[in-house]
Every structure is written in C-alpha cells, then in structure tokens.
Amino acid sequence: MAKAPVRVAVTGAAGQIGYALLFRIASGEMLGKDQPVILQMLELPIDKAQAALKGVMMELEDCAFPLLAGMVGTADPKVAFKDADYALLVGAKPRGPGMERKDLLMENAKIFIEQGKALDAVASRNIKVLVVGNPANTNAWIAMKSAPSLPKENFTAMLRLDHNRALSQLASKTGKPVDSMEKLIVWGNHSPTMYPDYRFATIAGQAAPAAVNDDAWYKNEFIPKVGKRGAAIIEARGVSSAASAANAAIDHMRDWALGTNGKWVTMGVPSDGSYGIPEGTLYGVPVTCVGGKYQRVTGLAIDDFSRQKMDFTLKELQEEQDGVKSMLG
Numbered sequence: 001m002a003k004a005p006v007r008v009a010v011t012g013a014a015g016q017i018g019y020a021l022l023f024r025i026a027s028g029e030m031l032g033k034d035q036p037v038i039l040q041m042l043e044l045p046i047d048k049a050q051a052a053l054k055g056v057m058m059e060l061e062d063c064a065f066p067l068l069a070g071m072v073g074t075a076d077p078k079v080a081f082k083d084a085d086y087a088l089l090v091g092a093k094p095r096g097p098g099m100e101r102k103d104l105l106m107e108n109a110k111i112f113i114e115q116g117k118a119l120d121a122v123a124s125r126n127i128k129v130l131v132v133g134n135p136a137n138t139n140a141w142i143a144m145k146s147a148p149s150l151p152k153e154n155f156t157a158m159l160r161l162d163h164n165r166a167l168s169q170l171a172s173k174t175g176k177p178v179d180s181m182e183k184l185i186v187w188g189n190h191s192p193t194m195y196p197d198y199r200f201a202t203i204a205g206q207a208a209p210a211a212v213n214d215d216a217w218y219k220n221e222f223i224p225k226v227g228k229r230g231a232a233i234i235e236a237r238g239v240s241s242a243a244s245a246a247n248a249a250i251d252h253m254r255d256w257a258l259g260t261n262g263k264w265v266t267m268g269v270p271s272d273g274s275y276g277i278p279e280g281t282l283y284g285v286p287v288t289c290v291g292g293k294y295q296r297v298t299g300l301a302i303d304d305f306s307r308q309k310m311d312f313t314l315k316e317l318q319e320e321q322d323g324v325k326s327m328l329g
C-alpha cells in the first residue's frame, strides 16, 4: 500500500540553499523514493521574497514529481509548521566576507525564538527539526528553548557539512574513497573552533592516523582547513556555500529518518552531559541512527589534546548562549 504523505517545512525557501534543497526533497532523495511529501514553505512577508517563493513553487510544479503530494507557500510560521513532521530551518541572514557566523547571532536569534514558539504551538509532537541558519548550534538551542512542550532531542543543528568536508580532505590526502571511511567525528560548534577528530576513524580498514601518517598535517592543516572551509567558499564565490549545505541537510535528515546502518555520523544534538559537555548544550557529537532516532556513540576516550579542543569550542558555544540568554525571557 502507498505510504501516507509526510509534511516537510522548509524556511528560507526562496534563498540559495532552499533552491538547492527543495527539488531534492520532492524527488525523494531525503525520505526515500516511496515516501510522498507535502512541502510547507516559509518566506519573509515581503513582496520580493513572496514573489520569488511563488516562482520556486511554479518550478516545483513543472517538475511533476510523483512524490510531491502538495505544497503550501506562506509568510506565517504557524501555517508553515502546522502538523509538520520535519522542519529544515534554513531561513536566516547569511554572513559575508570578513564576518564570523556568531556575528549573525543577534539578528538571527529573533527568527529562531519566533519559529521555536510556532513549532511548539502547531507542529507534530514527533517533529524532527534541523537548524541550518547560522550560527546553527545556538539557533537550534534558541528554538529548542522556545519550544518547551516539544522533546528536546527533536532539535538538532547541522554539522554534517563539516563532517563531509573532513571526509573529502582525508580522501584527497590518502587517495582512498570517501565511502571507505568510518567513525569520523566533528565535535562542537559549527564554527572555526570545531574539532574534526580522526582518532577512531578507519580508512579502508586501516586506522586513520596510520593511513594519514602525518600528524603535523592533521594538526596544522587539516583541522584549520575544515574549520575555515565556509570562509574559503565565501572568498571564492562571494556568497556562502549553498549546494553543499543543501546536500548536507539531505544527508542529515535522511540518516536520522532512515538510519545509518551502524555508521557513525556527526549531528549537533542537545548534550546528555556526557564527554564533559553540559546538559542541553547543542554540540556536535558522533551518533548512529536507527528507527527514526539518533543514539550517541558513548564511552570514547578523550585525550589531553582532544579535551583542550573540545573545551575550546564549548567555551565559544557558552559565550554565544550567554549573548542571547536575556532575549529568551
């Protein structure tokens, strides 16, 4: 029997990432080729944004996607999130050259307070929320705090782009394919303080540190390169990454919904207090997914180098949280 459609809300639907994302969701790349979807798209209540959204919806229509069971375009978060099973919170101001993601904090925080409240009021109680808009971890934390009636674990932030970037850098260093890699982690904040950790990773079955065999490259080139890749894209393109960000959002949601078959992936999730990360902090950790739930990989040893890196990115997250606490009421 055909599956019943699920409702997928996407904010910032007429933006760069939205344009790279919606068509892939509607074609079944996110939730499976047998899962019909209803797209509920939110844009700003301004003529230009609403006209652009209308154009995107016309193009979606013109694709005649068999899985696209309905569409809603709106400027009202309570309409966009009504009974939503999934929400991809993309709509926010992106950074330009010379900015850090946390420079967007005050401006974008308001959006995530309003949207957290709207999710709280009207979304499915089982909704899976992915925050893409920057600074993603703290925005996810803000949305979670603004939605007290929804389970905290339903709120996640995107570190998958960082995870994918790290895989590709390791692939080009070792000459091995990305799908031969397992157990990579990106700890912490989606910012240059993030800590890509290859200590437990394997590459084509061999321990990653041995396969790379270049600790100086790992510490002095790989870690900063992955952390600053977003800025390098902005410098090259003049605008921030979009197709790769949409791709990572698809990967994150697909794995959460459909499972990882035991593979580790990185998700920003509210901490359960493990690894010295205070409970509730939205922090990138290794997880596996099964049955529509993520499970943290537990019991990993944290050496001195890792502790220092993990505390550094935590400190930044705590500063971001402190910066917006007064807005949360």
Ligand SMILES: NC(=O)C1=CN([C@@H]2O[C@H](COP(=O)(O)OP(=O)(O)OC[C@H]3O[C@@H](n4cnc5c(N)ncnc54)[C@H](O)[C@@H]3O)[C@@H](O)[C@H]2O)C=CC1
Pocket: 011, 012, 013, 014, 015, 016, 017, 018, 042, 043, 044, 049, 090, 091, 092, 093, 094, 095, 111, 131, 132, 133, 134, 135, 136, 158, 159, 161, 162, 190, 240, 241, 242, 245
């Ligand atoms: N977490 C990650 O790995 C990444 C995050 N990003 C972030 O994603 C966000 C979106 O990036 P782009 O699509 O490139 O930006 P964009 O400027 O092309 O599109 C953003 C869209 O959001 C809309 N928007 C703004 N406020 C809104 C609101 N309150 N409700 C609904 N829609 C709203 C705008 O009208 C615009 O159409 C930025 O914050 C960017 O920094 C980008 C790349 C990677």
Ligand SMILES: O=C([O-])CC(=O)C(=O)O
Pocket: 094, 095, 101, 134, 161, 229, 230, 231, 233, 234, 240, 241, 245
């Ligand atoms: O760097 C930015 O501002 C956009 C982003 O988050 C990324 O590409 O990682």
